[in-house]
Amino acid sequence: MADLSVSLGKLRLSNPVLVASGTFGYGEDYQDLVSLKRLGALVTKTITLKKREGNPAPRIVETYQGMLNSIGLENPGFKGFVETQLPFMRKIGIPVIVSISADKAVQFARLARALSRTAGVAAIELNISCPNLGKKGLIAQDARSVYKVVKATRRATKLPIITKLSPNVTDIGAIAKAAGKGGSDIISLVNTYFAMAVDVQTRTPKLGSISGGLSGPAIKPQALWMVRQAYKAVKIPIIGMGGIMNAQDALEFIVCGASAIAVGTATFVDPQSATKIIAGIESYLEEKRIPNLKKVIGSLKDGK
Amino acid sequence: MPKIIQKKLKILENKKVGAEYCRMKILAPQIVQKASPGQFMHLRCNDEVEPLLRRPFSFHRFHSDSFEIFYKVIGRGTKLLAKKQKGDTIDVLAPLGNGFELERTTNDETRTTILVAGGMGVAPLLALAEGLIKNGLKAEKAVVLLGARSAKHIFCVDDFKRLGVKLYIATDDGSRGHKGLVTELLERILRKVNRKSKITNDERRITIYACGPKAMLKAITILNRKQPDVSCFGSLEENMACGVGACLGCAIETVDGYKRVCKEGPVFDLKDIKW
Numbered sequence: 017m018a019d020l021s022v023s024l025g026k027l028r029l030s031n032p033v034l035v036a037s038g039t040f041g042y043g044e045d046y047q048d049l050v051s052l053k054r055l056g057a058l059v060t061k062t063i064t065l066k067k068r069e070g071n072p073a074p075r076i077v078e079t080y081q082g083m084l085n086s087i088g089l090e091n092p093g094f095k096g097f098v099e100t101q102l103p104f105m106r107k108i109g110i111p112v113i114v115s116i117s118a119d120k121a122v123q124f125a126r127l128a129r130a131l132s133r134t135a136g137v138a139a140i141e142l143n144i145s146c147p148n149l150g151k152k153g154l155i156a157q158d159a160r161s162v163y164k165v166v167k168a169t170r171r172a173t174k175l176p177i178i179t180k181l182s183p184n185v186t187d188i189g190a191i192a193k194a195a196g197k198g199g200s201d202i203i204s205l206v207n208t209y210f211a212m213a214v215d216v217q218t219r220t221p222k223l224g225s226i227s228g229g230l231s232g233p234a235i236k237p238q239a240l241w242m243v244r245q246a247y248k249a250v251k252i253p254i255i256g257m258g259g260i261m262n263a264q265d266a267l268e269f270i271v272c273g274a275s276a277i278a279v280g281t282a283t284f285v286d287p288q289s290a291t292k293i294i295a296g297i298e299s300y301l302e303e304k305r306i307p308n309l310k311k312v313i314g315s316l317k318d319g320k
Numbered sequence: 321m322p323k324i325i326q327k328k329l330k331i332l333e334n335k336k337v338g339a340e341y342c343r344m345k346i347l348a349p350q351i352v353q354k355a356s357p358g359q360f361m362h363l364r365c366n367d368e369v370e371p372l373l374r375r376p377f378s379f380h381r382f383h384s385d386s387f388e389i390f391y392k393v394i395g396r397g398t399k400l401l402a403k404k405q406k407g408d409t410i411d412v413l414a415p416l417g418n419g420f421e422l423e424r425t426t427n428d429e430t431r432t433t434i435l436v437a438g439g440m441g442v443a444p445l446l447a448l449a450e451g452l453i454k455n456g457l458k459a460e461k462a463v464v465l466l467g468a469r470s471a472k473h474i475f476c477v478d479d480f481k482r483l484g485v486k487l488y489i490a491t492d493d494g495s496r497g498h499k500g501l502v503t504e505l506l507e508r509i510l511r512k513v514n515r516k517s518k519i520t521n522d523e524r525r526i527t528i529y530a531c532g533p534k535a536m537l538k539a540i541t542i543l544n545r546k547q548p549d550v551s552c553f554g555s556l557e558e559n560m561a562c563g564v565g566a567c568l569g570c571a572i573e574t575v576d577g578y579k580r581v582c583k584e585g586p587v588f589d590l591k592d593i594k595w
Contacts, residue, residue, distance in 0.1 A: 038567065040566055045566040048324040048325075049564070073573070076561050076569035076570065090571065284374070284561040284562045284563075285369075
């Protein structure tokens with residue numbers, strides 16, 4: 017049996033396949049359909065200090081080989097999350113990565129501090145790249161803001177920090193470096209691409225909040241390129257994602273430098289996508305007689 | 321025991337009904353055991369990534385070991401579904417959501433049950449009518465109102481007639497039944513029922529179950545506000561990704577905040593919906 021375990025700094029995973037934030041709720045909704053304990057880790061729907069209602073409907077639109085979403089970080093808030101959602105996740109027995117979002121560095125720090133005192137949290141993902149908050153720019157679009165938020169969170173917690181980056185930037189390398197400099201243990205990318213769709217009959221936006229984030233196979237080549245650029249720019253481990261539908265897609269990201277990958281939109285299509293991808297990676301290693309997945313990470317033969 | 325099942329199931333039949341509609345029968349003994357009228361399933365139309373997402377369909381009819389869906393061939397997904405042949409398999413995720421409460425109307429002599437269907441909204445209401453009667457509702461206490469664009473778009477008339485319910489039809493162009501909206505028929509019926517039975521305000525003597533376009537459900541909600549003795553339940557639709565409650569994509573606004581059509585719904589008490 018090939019060894020699928022990976023270490024992302026202090027965060028150790030039995031396999032490199034995560035379920036991406038916002039696509040798996042808090043795990044409970046998928047308990048009938050997915051063998052949850054087989055997942056490498058579960059990343060929660062993003063939580064904020066206070067409860068958020070989210071954006072007006074429609075929040076979902078299907079596009080060619082992809083989908084737009086504009087949920088708007090609907091969540092029960094920190095307290096509601098700890099009381100109603102976390103107890104179920106603790107019992108699964110896999111690392112639980114809590115995704116958090118806030119407007120300001122101090123609030124990120126406050127949430128991180130509170131999570132550090134909460135049992136059952138393996139790591140924190142900083143969602144600084146949600147495209148659905150109606151803000152002028154994203155934290156993830158400005159290297160100095162990224163540095164500030166990561167640094168403040170770093171001071172507040174000893175838990176591993178994952179910084180989730182946006183693809184909507186001119187230089188992903190510079191942003192990745194800022195996250196590393198601020199003390200992020202890991203980076204994850206990509207979040208969704210700014211996008212929209214229009215009903216030409218009524219000449220109105222198809223999404224209730226006009227624009228949203230594009231995900232799914234449509235973005236995979238772009239996401240892969242982003243991961244490659246980030247891998248060249250920083251030494252810290254990378255969780256790659258963006259349109260991964262099967263084991264081959266996942267391996268493309270790993271070959272390009274991702275130490276782990278996350279499955280998102282694919283779960284909507286087939287709830288068992290993540291577990292099928294784990295099995296697929298295992299068969300690939302066995303077929304190629306590679307005893308350890310670590311040998312594949314960043315192994316792209318690009319002559320450089 | 322898992323409540324939701326994902327399985328590749330065998331298609332027993334996929335028949336064209338008129339020019340643009342189809343009925344598909346799927347062998348699913350396990351799902352039939354668990355499912356109830358008003359619940360839905362999420363189907364994968366093919367194994368490719370185009371179209372990407374699953375498609376939600378209501379249960380149109382239950383048999384002992386199979387169920388039927390009734391669909392309009394309208395987009396990329398349903399065009400693929402229409403091509404499926406008897407003996408092919410299909411990836412089914414079901415049963416999902418909360419259906420109609422059958423107990424509400426049965427075993428109550430003084431209660432009238434009205435089913436209101438607009439267009440394709442007839443799909444879950446046949447399963448509901450059959451379920452209610454199986455559950456003990458006397459057919460003469462039930463009224464079914466079918467509305468559509470024209471006579472060509474009115475379906476399941478014989479199926480409802482066979483159940484023995486009172487049936488009224490409305491079409492936009494008057495090619496069958498009342499010329500006008502199905503909600504106009506509903507208003508007329510409500511007036512009749514109200515005159516017949518003595519109603520006190522704290523007793524809801526009429527239950528309406530509705531499925532159809534948003535405008536129709538909204539009109540029924542407004543009608544309902546003037547009739548405090550009427551309970552009104554509607555099956556709602558919204559664009560949907562996961563179908564199991566995880567993505568929060570199918571949220572609709574209610575007096576109690578956003579609710580998920582796939583999880584808390586698709587059947588809601590219409591007075592709670594913020595239109």
